[in-house]
Amino acid sequence: MSELSNLDARFMAAAERLARRGLGRVWPNPSVAALIVRFDAGAAVLVGRGVTSRPGMAHAEVNALNQAGDRAKGATCYVTLEPCSHYGRTPPCAKALIEAGVKRVVVGMLDPNPRVAGRGVAMLRDAGIEVEVGVREKAMHALYRGFTYRQLKQRPVVFLKLAVSRDGFIGRVGEGQVKISGALSMRKVHGFRAECDAILVGSGTALADDPQLTCRLPGLAGRSPVRVIIDRCARLPLTSKLVQTCVDVPVWLVCGNAADADKLADLAAAGVNVIRVPAEETGIKPSVILSALATRGITRVMVEGGSRLASSFLAADLVDDLCVVTGDIVIGEGGIPALHGLDLADVLKDPKFERVDAGRFGPDSFVYLRRRGA
Ligand code: AOF
Ligand code: ZN
Numbered sequence: 001m002s003e004l005s006n007l008d009a010r011f012m013a014a015a016e017r018l019a020r021r022g023l024g025r026v027w028p029n030p031s032v033a034a035l036i037v038r039f040d041a042g043a044a045v046l047v048g049r050g051v052t053s054r055p056g057m058a059h060a061e062v063n064a065l066n067q068a069g070d071r072a073k074g075a076t077c078y079v080t081l082e083p084c085s086h087y088g089r090t091p092p093c094a095k096a097l098i099e100a101g102v103k104r105v106v107v108g109m110l111d112p113n114p115r116v117a118g119r120g121v122a123m124l125r126d127a128g129i130e131v132e133v134g135v136r137e138k139a140m141h142a143l144y145r146g147f148t149y150r151q152l153k154q155r156p157v158v159f160l161k162l163a164v165s166r167d168g169f170i171g172r173v174g175e176g177q178v179k180i181s182g183a184l185s186m187r188k189v190h191g192f193r194a195e196c197d198a199i200l201v202g203s204g205t206a207l208a209d210d211p212q213l214t215c216r217l218p219g220l221a222g223r224s225p226v227r228v229i230i231d232r233c234a235r236l237p238l239t240s241k242l243v244q245t246c247v248d249v250p251v252w253l254v255c256g257n258a259a260d261a262d263k264l265a266d267l268a269a270a271g272v273n274v275i276r277v278p279a280e281e282t283g284i285k286p287s288v289i290l291s292a293l294a295t296r297g298i299t300r301v302m303v304e305g306g307s308r309l310a311s312s313f314l315a316a317d318l319v320d321d322l323c324v325v326t327g328d329i330v331i332g333e334g335g336i337p338a339l340h341g342l343d344l345a346d347v348l349k350d351p352k353f354e355r356v357d358a359g360r361f362g363p364d365s366f367v368y369l370r371r372r373g374a
Helices: 003-020 060-072 093-100 119-126 137-143 145-153 183-194 203-209 261-269 286-295 307-315 344-349
Strands: 033-040 043-051 076-081 104-109 130-133 157-164 169-172 198-202 226-230 251-256 273-277 300-305 321-326 335-337 353-361 364-371
Touching: 003 033, 003 043, 003 076, 003 104, 003 137, 033 060, 043 060, 060 076, 060 093, 076 137, 093 119, 104 137, 119 130, 137 145, 145 157, 157 169, 157 183, 157 307, 183 321, 183 353, 183 364, 198 203, 198 307, 203 226, 203 307, 226 286, 251 286, 261 273, 273 286, 300 307, 321 344
Parallel strands: 076 104, 104 130, 157 300, 157 321, 198 226, 198 300, 226 251, 251 273
Antiparallel strands: 033 043, 033 076, 169 335, 321 364, 353 364
8 A cells, every 4th residue: 555545544534433423413414524634744734624513504624624724725635425516505515625725635435415426526626636536435335324325215224223131032021121231232332322313112112111212321411312202103101201301302203194183282292293104004114114214314223122113124124234232131931022023043144134243242242233235
């Protein structure tokens, strides 16, 4: 590797780490990071860095250019996603880079948004700027999977997490939640939650566990995704923790068109965002749920439970990544199976998934599978 491409890869890796911190915070936009670097007298000096601001506000490149000021002239810009070329809610970043006199732009990957899709790079090249595309491209595709899916498939990327006992159960009948995974797994799961735009549970789980579904661990406060309850008949009680806290962290209730209008009015008055969709006798189809969420800007979703919701997503082939944490406990008699109508052991062996990681979180073990080609 030449010295320059080595430097390019290192600055892009730094930009990628910065961009990753914005996951879950800037939807429907992609979380982008830009670094402005000057190469003077053989030394690389970082003169500006920026990340995507909240929707409607400045993009990463503009934030980085503002920090660099005049020092952007003749500098190199490392940016994780292609600079935009369109007038959206903000003016084109490609134009801002040209006007600032940047000499070279290194891009992680092209923007899948059909309004951009190569036009940003073309604008820069037309202005005589040297552009390199595809540095750490594989990592960028992983980073922007949710954004890309929403743009091209009109659905978010779906992560399913299951925590099971050594004998494959998720709880015990009549006891509701049983503590399955340890502190380290919890920490990982909360960190993962924070990188999602929305977290989904079925109404069965919401009624049985009265969960909060927020990120409450140190360093993650204020990083809670939208909490989405799949509740065909709008059974979620007004007294539930979810409804009681919906002013602080949004709650979206996805229900069938036939749900009780008075109950929906009460939920809406309490601050719940009620989303009515067509429903089947058996429930709301995962494809319908995902399209309703994508329409509202969601790019990354974590399916938390329970077994019916998880199984319906697996059966509909709408799980992209599957993480199974096995806690060091045996539930035995009265155990509630992790899945409904599906066998977890079969799912884990399904050739459509490939294992991308496995290991331990303290006393727990985990496997992380990804659908091939996802
Ligand atoms: C960039 N830098 O930091 C981001 C980009 O509605 P707007 O004006 O904010 O435009 C949103 C679109 O801009 C989004 O769909 C994606 O194509 C691009 N996002 N582009 O140059 C950024 N976040
Ligand atoms: Zn832009």
